[in-house]
Amino acid sequence: MTDTRFDVLCIGNAIFDVLASVEEDFLVAEGLTKGSMRLVDAEESLRLYGRIGAAVRIPGGCAGNTASGVGSLGGRAAFVGKVAADELGDAYGHDMRGAGIHFATPALKNGAPTARSIILITPDGERTMNTYLGACQELGPSDVDSATVEAAAITYLEGYLWDPPAAKEAFRRASDVAHAAGRRVAITLSDSFCVDRWRPEFLSLLRTGTVDTLFANEHELKALYETADLDTAMAAVREDAGLAIVTLGAAGSMAVTRDETHHVRAHPVDKVVDLTGAGDLFASGFLTGLARGLPLPDCARLGGIAAAECIGHVGPRPQAKLADLARQDGFEI
Amino acid sequence: MTDTRFDVLCIGNAIFDVLASVEEDFLVAEGLTKGSMRLVDAEESLRLYGRIGAAVRIPGGCAGNTASGVGSLGGRAAFVGKVAADELGDAYGHDMRGAGIHFATPALKNGAPTARSIILITPDGERTMNTYLGACQELGPSDVDSATVEAAAITYLEGYLWDPPAAKEAFRRASDVAHAAGRRVAITLSDSFCVDRWRPEFLSLLRTGTVDTLFANEHELKALYETADLDTAMAAVREDAGLAIVTLGAAGSMAVTRDETHHVRAHPVDKVVDLTGAGDLFASGFLTGLARGLPLPDCARLGGIAAAECIGHVGPRPQAKLADLARQDGFEI
Numbered sequence: 256m257t258d259t260r261f262d263v264l265c266i267g268n269a270i271f272d273v274l275a276s277v278e279e280d281f282l283v284a285e286g287l288t289k290g291s292m293r294l295v296d297a298e299e300s301l302r303l304y305g306r307i308g309a310a311v312r313i314p315g316g317c318a319g320n321t322a323s324g325v326g327s328l329g330g331r332a333a334f335v336g337k338v339a340a341d342e343l344g345d346a347y348g349h350d351m352r353g354a355g356i357h358f359a360t361p362a363l364k365n366g367a368p369t370a371r372s373i374i375l376i377t378p379d380g381e382r383t384m385n386t387y388l389g390a391c392q393e394l395g396p397s398d399v400d401s402a403t404v405e406a407a408a409i410t411y412l413e414g415y416l417w418d419p420p421a422a423k424e425a426f427r428r429a430s431d432v433a434h435a436a437g438r439r440v441a442i443t444l445s446d447s448f449c450v451d452r453w454r455p456e457f458l459s460l461l462r463t464g465t466v467d468t469l470f471a472n473e474h475e476l477k478a479l480y481e482t483a484d485l486d487t488a489m490a491a492v493r494e495d496a497g498l499a500i501v502t503l504g505a506a507g508s509m510a511v512t513r514d515e516t517h518h519v520r521a522h523p524v525d526k527v528v529d530l531t532g533a534g535d536l537f538a539s540g541f542l543t544g545l546a547r548g549l550p551l552p553d554c555a556r557l558g559g560i561a562a563a564e565c566i567g568h569v570g571p572r573p574q575a576k577l578a579d580l581a582r583q584d585g586f587e588i
Numbered sequence: 589m590t591d592t593r594f595d596v597l598c599i600g601n602a603i604f605d606v607l608a609s610v611e612e613d614f615l616v617a618e619g620l621t622k623g624s625m626r627l628v629d630a631e632e633s634l635r636l637y638g639r640i641g642a643a644v645r646i647p648g649g650c651a652g653n654t655a656s657g658v659g660s661l662g663g664r665a666a667f668v669g670k671v672a673a674d675e676l677g678d679a680y681g682h683d684m685r686g687a688g689i690h691f692a693t694p695a696l697k698n699g700a701p702t703a704r705s706i707i708l709i710t711p712d713g714e715r716t717m718n719t720y721l722g723a724c725q726e727l728g729p730s731d732v733d734s735a736t737v738e739a740a741a742i743t744y745l746e747g748y749l750w751d752p753p754a755a756k757e758a759f760r761r762a763s764d765v766a767h768a769a770g771r772r773v774a775i776t777l778s779d780s781f782c783v784d785r786w787r788p789e790f791l792s793l794l795r796t797g798t799v800d801t802l803f804a805n806e807h808e809l810k811a812l813y814e815t816a817d818l819d820t821a822m823a824a825v826r827e828d829a830g831l832a833i834v835t836l837g838a839a840g841s842m843a844v845t846r847d848e849t850h851h852v853r854a855h856p857v858d859k860v861v862d863l864t865g866a867g868d869l870f871a872s873g874f875l876t877g878l879a880r881g882l883p884l885p886d887c888a889r890l891g892g893i894a895a896a897e898c899i900g901h902v903g904p905r906p907q908a909k910l911a912d913l914a915r916q917d918g919f920e921i
Binding site: 275304305307308309310311312313314323341342343346349350351353354355572 | 608637638640641642643644645646647656674675676679682683684686687688905
């Protein structure tokens with residue numbers, strides 16, 4: 256195994272979040288399931304956009320958020336994702352590169368626009384997502400640069416990549432290249448609805464060793480094994496994954512291998528403002544620690560620090576310099 | 589004087605704010621004057637954009653912020669400003685209309701892009717603005733719809749409109765139409781650098797009665813009369829303007845006519861987070877009260893409520909429903 260140029264390469268859907276506040280009635284009138292992510296076409300995205308009030312627009316997407324966390328922690332991050340050659344795409348790329356993240360995926364020309372997710376925030380703080388995948392549909396194997404994959408200690412893929420058809424091939428190709436170079440390949444299950452859509456394929460990815468490291472929250476893990484019992488799901492994932500990291504909200508996280516079980520408590524949070532991105536940022540900390548060879552409990556602590564910062568403000572990307580927060584707890588990245 | 593369809597018509601530069609954090613060294617290296625607004629061309633705007641990190645993009649512009657405040661207070665607001673037919677321009681219009689503001693200015697096609705101001709935030713919270721006027725340069729008299737001006741109790745203009753040459757004519761035309769319909773015409777001086785650029789013209793606007801109501805903060809008023817003494821400036825403006833409203837930060841505000849002087853204390857603020865937009869939002873409250881015929885001290889109180897909300901969060905537009913806050917203090921708009 257040669258030296259790494261990147262700690263973590265994140266591959267995912269490059270999505271601009273468009274956040275707007277709505278009343279509960281709005282979800283009812285639109286027939287939407289609160290807290291879910293649904294995929295919509297361009298027409299439906301535009302129609303919904305026309306019905307919401309003033310919006311906040313910020314670069315998002317699970318893997319993109321994770322990359323920004325790795326960078327903020329002082330890790331070396333790369334990102335692969337497909338934007339279009341339009342204003343949203345330019346802004347997405349600007350902010351990635353501005354955060355020190357290597358991002359060289361060619362923008363799509365003369366095709367669909369940059370992906371956007373209209374995120375409806377109800378007064379209870381819940382978020383209901385309506386995602387138009389746009390240019391993300393065109394992410395293909397040719398967008399995965401072998402040299403970048405080989406140069407990354409960990410390649411991290413989001414489960415949502417299973418939605419756009421061409422991305423699956425990109426995903427498999429990245430895994431092959433990474434494993435051939437002796438690297439680690441991780442996946443996040445993204446959300447429990449995503450698990451429902453792709454359960455057999457996700458299980459196959461684990462059981463064939465296409466991915467060796469799994470990130471999931473409690474709901475996603477239970478959905479994967481179709482059980483209401485966490486212990487049952489934990490026992491199953493211990494068999495299927497080389498390493499599984501399961502986040503438990505305020506109860507912290509578990510990191511398990513076939514032989515080891517680590518439970519790490521959650522990092523204290525002053526005030527829960529917005530949970531969006533907490534899982535993505537937890538992954539950023541854990542992955543950064545893992546890439547640097549830290550013991551699993553320390554990886555989980557680093558994840559907890561990043562998640563806690565994210566929970567304390569609106570928006571899925573860090574506002575404070577995570578490296579400074581990590582240093583206060585004795586971590587030097 | 590016939591019935592009004594709008595309480596306040598705001599005319600100004602339609603600008604997207606692009607906010608990014610920088611270190612003090614950055615301003616030094618760029619040779620920028622901290623706290624100032626400078627006008628830049630497209631090339632310089634792009635160059636600077638390439639040097640900043642991840643950014644926050646939000647619709648801004650003084651008069652646009654004021655219109656959003658009027659709407660949030662439950663007033664009927666209209667806005668005239670020039671965006672381009674591009675993604676930023678679409679987003680600007682979407683958010684204006686989404687906030688219930690009448691906004692019908694045709695977007696510029698095949699010309700300069702939508703205006704943007706790159707706002708550099710230093711660790712001390714100061715903001716240094718670099719504004720590319722883009723499509724705003726093309727706002728002209730034909731964009732001012734007479735029927736809208738006639739239907740508004742108050743037409744409110746921002747001093748920054750003096751920067752793009754064609755806007756001056758739009759400005760004068762709006763004033764003529766408004767006064768012919770027996771309406772009030774107000775102006776804000778925008779900032780003290782703007783006053784330095786256009787002092788003789790601003791004084792002439794007041795002295796010829798082209799505008800009858802003036803909004804200024806202490807620095808702008810002193811700059812207008814080239815004096816370091818506030819009392820001297822207040823005595824002068826009392827002669828020049830039918831009504832002058834001078835904001836004094838934590839010391840509240842003064843509203844003066846030739847015969848009256850009202851000093852109203854500032855609304856309490858829990859925590860000063862970001863002063864951007866405080867003056868614009870103060871104006872929104874004052875103007876809404878004025879349009880509804882409230883006594884001047886009540887107008888100032890309503891302004892204070894709107895400004896206090898704005899100061900409590902990042903960004904120049906209200907996050908809470910200002911009408912609810914005003915109601916807590918006994919105001920029914």
